Amino acid sequence: MTEHTLTVAGVAVDTRHWIGGERIASSETFTDVSPIDGSTLGEISRGTATEAAAAVAAAKAAFPGWAATARAERARILHAIADGVDKRIEDLAIVETHDNAALLRSHRRGVMPRVAHNFRFFADWLLKLEHEEFETRGHTNHVSWDPAGPCVLITPWNAPLMLATWKIAPALAAGNTVILKPAEWTPLTASLLADIAAEAGLPAGVLNVVQGYGAEAGNALVSHPDVRRISFTGSVPTAKAIGAASAANLVPTSFELGGKSPLLVFADADLDLAVDLAVEQYDNAGQVCLAATRILVEESIADEFTKRFAQKAATLKQGDPRDESTDLGPNIHPRQLEKIDGFVQRALAAGARAVIGGAPNTDLGGLYYRPTLLTDVAQDSEVVQEEVFGPVLTLQTFVTEQEAVTLANDTRFGLAATLATGDHERAERVTAQLVAGTVWVNCFFVRDLQAPFGGSRQSGVGREGGTWSFDFYCDLKNTVTAPKGWQNHG
Known part of the structure; x- marks a missing residue:
C-alpha cells in the first residue's frame, strides 16, 4: 500500500485522479466517510481548476486518435x-456498499452486472447504428454520427457507477473522450x-476521472471552452448553474434531474400488487430519482390499501446494508438525513399524520430513517x-379518473409515473395524459x-438510451x- 491507496474490506483503491493515463495527486484532499457507521474510508485528492484543465487537455489530445478508431x-x-x-463485481460491490450504503446484495446481483451490460449494450448498438439512405430529386442522402469531442460527465451518489456508465459507455462508443466528475460523497x-x-486497453486520455467538489472541479469543467458535451444527473439548482456556465460556450447539455413521481391506484387494481409496488418505493432508502413517492389511491379502497401497506412495510428489515437480509440501509449523509427529517417534521406540524415512521430510527442510530407514510397532506404542501x-x-x-390525472400532473416535475389498474382501456386513457418520461403499468423499474x-x-x-444517446x-x-459530376480515373 502507498500513501495514495486506501483499502475497503481488503479492496485497494487509488485515491488520486486519473488524467491522461496517469495517477495525479492534488495538494489538498477531502475526506470520504462511510454512511454505514461514519467511519473514515480515506482522504481523496481534491481537484481544482488545475486538475480540471489538465483533464480536458488530455481528453482533447486523445480525441483525434479515438475518434478515428474503427467502430x-x-x-x-x-x-x-x-x-x-x-471479473471485479465482488470488489466493486463491496466498495460501493461501503461508500454509499446501498444494499450489498443489490450491488452483487443487479447493479454491478448492469454496469457491465451498459458497456456491452452500447458497444453492440454502435455496430448497428445507421440510418437508411434516402433520395431527394435523384440525390442520395447519407446520415452519419460524428464524434463531438471531449465530454464532461457529472454523476450522483445514489447509484454512482451504474449511472456513470449510462453516460460513459455511449460517449466512448460514439468516439468521444470523457472527463468524469463523480459525486464527492461516493468517489471510489x-x-x-x-x-x-x-x-x-483504453488509450490514455480517452477516460479521465477528476474528483472533488462541484463548486471547484465541477464548475471548472463545465465552463471550459474545449468541452463539447455536458451530461449531468442530479438536482435542478445544480443543473441551472451548469446550464448557465455551458451557455457561454454554446455547449449542448443533457440533464436527468429530480422527480416527484405518482403511483395511481384504482379500485379495479390487484390490491396486493398495488401494495407491493408502493412498498417497493422504499428501495435504496428512498434515494431513487424514479421513486413514486406520491401514492394516489381511489377513495373507495383507501382504508384497505393503507392497512395492507402498513402491514407489508412492517416486514421490511432496516439495518446494515452488508447483511443479506437487510431491506433498507442508512441514508447517505448527515446533511441528507437532516433534510429528510425537516420535510417530515414540517409536514407533521402542518397537520399531516404519520401512518408509519415519521422520525429517525433511534434504535439503530446513525443515518437510519424509519420508512414513513404521511396522510392528510395538502396538494400544495412542500x-x-x-x-x-x-x-x-x-x-x-381521489374520486374520479380525471381527478387522479390532475393530481398526478400537479407538480413541476415529470420524470416517471406508475399506474395500477385492472382495466386495459383505463390504462391507455390515463397514461396518454400523464406528464412523464417513463410510465409503468402494473410494474415498476423495468428498464431497457x-x-x-x-x-x-x-x-x-x-x-438517454439507444440511438438517443448517440444523437x-x-x-x-x-x-x-x-x-452526376463524377470523373473516371485510371
Missing part, C-alpha cells in the same frame, strides 16, 4: 471493459473503473411538491437501454451526393 475496435475495447467489470468505484478501463429523496411517501385520495430515458418539465432535458454525444451529419 469495431472501439466496440472490442468496450467489451473488454465489460469483461473487466465482470470511479477510481476502480479507471483501472479496469486501462487494463482493457412534502407533496418537493423531492425529499429519502424513505418518505405521501398518500392522497433500447428505450428513451429522461424527464419532462424540470425533471430534465434530453433522453446527443455526436454531431449528426447529412451528406447529399449528386448523381
Whole structure:
C-alpha cells in the first residue's frame, strides 16, 4: 500500500485522479466517510481548476486518435471493459456498499452486472447504428454520427457507477473522450473503473476521472471552452448553474434531474400488487430519482390499501446494508438525513399524520430513517411538491379518473409515473395524459437501454438510451451526393 491507496474490506483503491493515463495527486484532499457507521474510508485528492484543465487537455489530445478508431475496435475495447467489470463485481460491490450504503446484495446481483451490460449494450448498438439512405430529386442522402469531442460527465451518489456508465459507455462508443466528475460523497468505484478501463486497453486520455467538489472541479469543467458535451444527473439548482456556465460556450447539455413521481391506484387494481409496488418505493432508502413517492389511491379502497401497506412495510428489515437480509440501509449523509427529517417534521406540524415512521430510527442510530407514510397532506404542501429523496411517501385520495390525472400532473416535475389498474382501456386513457418520461403499468423499474430515458418539465432535458444517446454525444451529419459530376480515373 502507498500513501495514495486506501483499502475497503481488503479492496485497494487509488485515491488520486486519473488524467491522461496517469495517477495525479492534488495538494489538498477531502475526506470520504462511510454512511454505514461514519467511519473514515480515506482522504481523496481534491481537484481544482488545475486538475480540471489538465483533464480536458488530455481528453482533447486523445480525441483525434479515438475518434478515428474503427467502430469495431472501439466496440472490442468496450467489451473488454465489460469483461473487466465482470471479473471485479465482488470488489466493486463491496466498495460501493461501503461508500454509499446501498444494499450489498443489490450491488452483487443487479447493479454491478448492469454496469457491465451498459458497456456491452452500447458497444453492440454502435455496430448497428445507421440510418437508411434516402433520395431527394435523384440525390442520395447519407446520415452519419460524428464524434463531438471531449465530454464532461457529472454523476450522483445514489447509484454512482451504474449511472456513470449510462453516460460513459455511449460517449466512448460514439468516439468521444470523457472527463468524469463523480459525486464527492461516493468517489471510489470511479477510481476502480479507471483501472479496469486501462487494463482493457483504453488509450490514455480517452477516460479521465477528476474528483472533488462541484463548486471547484465541477464548475471548472463545465465552463471550459474545449468541452463539447455536458451530461449531468442530479438536482435542478445544480443543473441551472451548469446550464448557465455551458451557455457561454454554446455547449449542448443533457440533464436527468429530480422527480416527484405518482403511483395511481384504482379500485379495479390487484390490491396486493398495488401494495407491493408502493412498498417497493422504499428501495435504496428512498434515494431513487424514479421513486413514486406520491401514492394516489381511489377513495373507495383507501382504508384497505393503507392497512395492507402498513402491514407489508412492517416486514421490511432496516439495518446494515452488508447483511443479506437487510431491506433498507442508512441514508447517505448527515446533511441528507437532516433534510429528510425537516420535510417530515414540517409536514407533521402542518397537520399531516404519520401512518408509519415519521422520525429517525433511534434504535439503530446513525443515518437510519424509519420508512414513513404521511396522510392528510395538502396538494400544495412542500412534502407533496418537493423531492425529499429519502424513505418518505405521501398518500392522497381521489374520486374520479380525471381527478387522479390532475393530481398526478400537479407538480413541476415529470420524470416517471406508475399506474395500477385492472382495466386495459383505463390504462391507455390515463397514461396518454400523464406528464412523464417513463410510465409503468402494473410494474415498476423495468428498464431497457433500447428505450428513451429522461424527464419532462424540470425533471430534465434530453433522453438517454439507444440511438438517443448517440444523437446527443455526436454531431449528426447529412451528406447529399449528386448523381452526376463524377470523373473516371485510371
